[in-house]
Amino acid sequence: MIIEDWESTDLSLLETLDHVLNRGLVIAGEVTISVADIDLIYLGLNVMVSSVETAHKVLRKRQTK
Amino acid sequence: MKLYLYCLLEGIAQLDQLPQGISNAPVRLLPIDDLAVLVSDVDKDAVAVTRETALAHAAVVRSVLDRTTPLPFRFGTLVSEEQLRSYLSTRKPALENNLRLVRGCVEMGVKIIWSISNNDPHEQQLSDEKQGAGARFLEEKRREILGDERRSAQATEISGWLHESIGELIRDEHVAVRPSEKLVLTAAHLVERNKIRQYREKIAEARASRPDLHFLMSGPWPPYTFANIELEFKTRFGVS
Amino acid sequence: MKLSPENPLSAEPEIETAHVEEFVEQLRCVTDTLPSRINIDAHSVEQGLAKLVLTLIEFIRRLLEKQAVRRMEGGELSPEQIEELGLALMRLEAKLQELKTQFGLADEDLNLDLGPVGRLI
Numbered sequence: 289m290i291i292e293d294w295e296s297t298d299l300s301l302l303e304t305l306d307h308v309l310n311r312g313l314v315i316a317g318e319v320t321i322s323v324a325d326i327d328l329i330y331l332g333l334n335v336m337v338s339s340v341e342t343a344h345k346v347l348r349k350r351q352t353k
Numbered sequence: 354m355k356l357y358l359y360c361l362l363e364g365i366a367q368l369d370q371l372p373q374g375i376s377n378a379p380v381r382l383l384p385i386d387d388l389a390v391l392v393s394d395v396d397k398d399a400v401a402v403t404r405e406t407a408l409a410h411a412a413v414v415r416s417v418l419d420r421t422t423p424l425p426f427r428f429g430t431l432v433s434e435e436q437l438r439s440y441l442s443t444r445k446p447a448l449e450n451n452l453r454l455v456r457g458c459v460e461m462g463v464k465i466i467w468s469i470s471n472n473d474p475h476e477q478q479l480s481d482e483k484q485g486a487g488a489r490f491l492e493e494k495r496r497e498i499l500g501d502e503r504r505s506a507q508a509t510e511i512s513g514w515l516h517e518s519i520g521e522l523i524r525d526e527h528v529a530v531r532p533s534e535k536l537v538l539t540a541a542h543l544v545e546r547n548k549i550r551q552y553r554e555k556i557a558e559a560r561a562s563r564p565d566l567h568f569l570m571s572g573p574w575p576p577y578t579f580a581n582i583e584l585e586f587k588t589r590f591g592v593s
Numbered sequence: 594m595k596l597s598p599e600n601p602l603s604a605e606p607e608i609e610t611a612h613v614e615e616f617v618e619q620l621r622c623v624t625d626t627l628p629s630r631i632n633i634d635a636h637s638v639e640q641g642l643a644k645l646v647l648t649l650i651e652f653i654r655r656l657l658e659k660q661a662v663r664r665m666e667g668g669e670l671s672p673e674q675i676e677e678l679g680l681a682l683m684r685l686e687a688k689l690q691e692l693k694t695q696f697g698l699a700d701e702d703l704n705l706d707l708g709p710v711g712r713l714i
Binding site: 301303304305307308309310311312313314315 | 358360361402404407408410411414424425426427428429430432436437440462571574577578580581582
């Protein structure tokens with residue numbers, strides 16, 4: 289996702305953005321680090337989706353050599 | 354070629370009249386096992402957030418709301434078909450559970466802000482000439498912290514009051530209490546379709562009874578706030 | 594809103610408020626603080642790390658302030674100690690402000706979204 293610089297004072301657009309950008313299903317590696325059953329750090333690793341794919345490609349290449 | 358994902362649906366054979374998607378790409382229904390995903394084929398690695406793309410995403414997701422309740426994907430979800438299938442197969446039970454939870458419902462939103470800037474004038478103290486800069490600094494912080502605690506308590510009370518007002522009409526809720534300067538709380542309510550009118554009436558009543566607060570109501574939305582499933586795995590530190 | 598063929602659920606959601614400007618101001622932070630979670634070039638990784646580090650320091654700084662105030666209220670500190678503590682915390686606040694400026698970060702940038710737990714600050 290590329291985030292561009294922009295301004296808006298359109299309330300309905302802002303509400304829409306609040307929903308589509310901050311919520312919804314996330315396909316990603318999600319990691320919770322918890323201490324004593326309390327979730328402390330929640331990492332939404334969206335970047336991981338493409339990184340993992342690249343890693344797999346590299347591994348496959350190595351294996352076929 | 355990647356897939357841009359809009360939303361996940363319970364098995365639907367076909368959908369007519371789907372709107373145009375991101376960058377005018379056509380939207381199609383991709384069945385996977387007994388679920389289905391609305392997708393567009395996109396030849397990019399990333400999608401820019403613009404007014405047009407955000408609105409297009411929202412339009413596609415809500416276009417199915419008359420027929421079924423989808424689980425919306427977050428904006429910008431761009432994956433290969435393989436990644437999508439892998440995701441669906443590993444998380445199937447959680448996703449099906451979520452689909453069941455939101456079935457027949459829509460999301461209604463309530464945001465509340467204070468109507469007056471919540472600074473208690475009584476807290477103002479006469480500055481003591483004898484106090485040094487450090488002491489004055491701490492005094493100022495003390496006042497700020499007291500203000501924060503007061504607002505926090507009030508926000509919690511308001512959250513409880515809101516829940517009492519519409520608790521019976523909702524299937525689930527997601528409330529974030531944010532006693533910052535202006536915003537009190539943001540709430541998302543999962544409301545069954547046949548209860549929307551009652552819900553709105555109740556909210557209107559509640560709103561009228563609190564002139565000290567300003568309200569924003571929005572909806573109906575597809576259940577964006579209720580879509581995300583439990584986190585996949587946890588790493589525990591051995592501290593108890 | 595009446596549900597009818599002319600006003601189906603798939604119509605655009607209604608937004609209703611008597612205070613548009615105030616809510617616009619609040620919602621602006623949605624776009625103002627979009628996390629650069631997908632940008633992975635070197636500069637944003639640096640930015641991201643700076644944000645993370647400064648957020649944590651800011652969190653600790655606020656805890657220290659709260660601690661100091663509590664001890665002051667509890668009468669545990671002498672006037673000299675209060676003055677010293679206050680000055681030290683003042684300098685800490687100023688230093689952090691300097692760092693924020695250096696990295697081009699605003700107050701709103703320093704916050705960690707802890708998912709289900711809420712925000713850090």
